Structures are given as structure tokens and as C-alpha cells.
Amino acid sequence: MYVKICGLSEPEHVTTAVEAGADAIGFVMTRSPRRVTPERAAELAAQVPPHVLTVGVFRGEDPETVRAAALASGVRAVQLHGRHPHADFTALKDLGGLLVRAVDAEADLRCGAYDEDLLLVDAPHAGSGLPWDWAAVHGRPSGHWLLAGGLTPANVTEAVTAAAPWGVDVSSGVETSPGVKDSSLIRAFLKAAHSR
Numbered sequence: 246m247y248v249k250i251c252g253l254s255e256p257e258h259v260t261t262a263v264e265a266g267a268d269a270i271g272f273v274m275t276r277s278p279r280r281v282t283p284e285r286a287a288e289l290a291a292q293v294p295p296h297v298l299t300v301g302v303f304r305g306e307d308p309e310t311v312r313a314a315a316l317a318s319g320v321r322a323v324q325l326h327g328r329h330p331h332a333d334f335t336a337l338k339d340l341g342g343l344l345v346r347a348v349d350a351e352a353d354l355r356c357g358a359y360d361e362d363l364l365l366v367d368a369p370h371a372g373s374g375l376p377w378d379w380a381a382v383h384g385r386p387s388g389h390w391l392l393a394g395g396l397t398p399a400n401v402t403e404a405v406t407a408a409a410p411w412g413v414d415v416s417s418g419v420e421t422s423p424g425v426k427d428s429s430l431i432r433a434f435l436k437a438a439h440s441r
């Protein structure tokens with residue numbers, strides 16, 4: 246099971262996630278309690294070994310803003326939330342990194358439909374941190390896709406059973422309060438997800 250830990254802002258938590266076996270680490274560079282500047286993301290990304298993917302997370306920004314932040318931070322993937330047109334993905338293709346399209350279950354769930362490399366299926370109310378009807382997407386997305394939205398160490402096994410994703414992504418479920426990550430929760434989430 247591929248696991249992404251998102252919304253990291255402290256070196257300690259980057260180290261924990263890498264040591265506990267995360268496949269990808271996300272830095273939020275849009276409006277959020279987890280927001281980091283591209284410069285801070287670059288410092289954190291410098292700690293990450295090459296086998297772990299670094300992802301810049303954006304919501305609604307235009308492609309040029311995303312491009313500038315991605316280049317300044319050095320992330321190797323860009324994750325776009327919100328209703329971005331196909332053209333935004335095409336415009337970012339030449340960055341050379343992986344493109345992640347974050348959608349809800351009502352969207353086009355064919356991975357690659359917008360030139361993205363990875364699909365991320367999130368809660369209907371993205372960012373709420375609340376569990377949703379994960380079973381509603383079982384068997385629907387095609388290609389490589391991550392399940393997100395309200396996942397925690399305690400429910401990730403149930404969510405994976407319900408939706409059968411290729412991988413999972415967590416942010417608020419490994420926090421003690423909005424934006425405050427917890428190393429024990431990060432380790433517990435990775436252990437639970439990898440036991441699948």
C-alpha cells in the first residue's frame with residue numbers, strides 16, 4: 246500500500262515519516278493551517294531521500310503561481326485541489342514532475358483523463374478531516390489512485406477494505422490539533438496502512 250503523509254511543516258515530522266516508511270510527503274502551499282512557504286518547503290524537502298516523493302499541495306491557484314512555488318521549493322510532484330481545467334494540468338506538464346489531480350467522488354475518476362499521473366479521491370467536503378462514504382468509490386477510479394479524507398490510524402484499515410485504493414493519503418488524522426502533527430500518530434498510521 247502506497248502511503249502519503251501530508252501537511253508537514255516541522256523537520257522532526259519529516260524525519261519520522263521517512264523513517265517509518267512513507268512513500269510520499271506533502272507540503273501545503275495554499276491557504277491552510279498547514280501552509281508553508283516555498284522556502285520552508287525547500288528546507289524540509291532537502292531532508293527527504295530520493296526514494297520518497299515530495300509533493301506540493303495547491304488549491305485553485307493559477308498554473309504560473311503553482312509553477313513558481315514548485316520550482317522554488319523543489320518538490321517533485323504537484324497536487325491540485327479544486328476545479329482545475331484540463332489546460333492547467335497541460336500547462337504544468339513541462340515541470341517534469343508527477344501531477345496529482347485531487348477530486349471528489351462525483352468527478353471524472355479516470356486517472357489520466359486530465360494528463361495527471363495520479364488521482365486522489367478526497368471527501369466531498371475536502372479539508373473537513375471527517376470520514377465519508379469510502380465504499381461509494383469502490384471499483385470506480387481507474388489506474389493509480391489514492392484515497393483521502395478523514396483517514397486516521399484507527400480507521401485506515403476499514404477505509405482500505407471499503408474502497409480498495411492503490412494508496413492512501415492522510416493529513417489531519419495524524420494531528421493533535423489543526424496543523425500540529427504528532428510523531429506517534431504518523432508512525433501508527435504508517436504501521437496500520439502497511440499491515441494491509
Ligand SMILES: O=C(O)c1ccccc1N[C@@H]1O[C@H](COP(=O)(O)O)[C@@H](O)[C@H]1O
Pocket residue numbers: 251252271273275276277278279302303304326347365367371372373374375393394395396414415416417418
Ligand atoms: O491539508 C490541508 O490543509 C489542505 C489544504 C488545501 C488542500 C488540500 C489539503 N489537504 C489535503 O486534503 C486531503 C485530506 O486531508 P485529511 O486527511 O482529511 O485532513 C489530503 O489529500 C491532504 O493532502
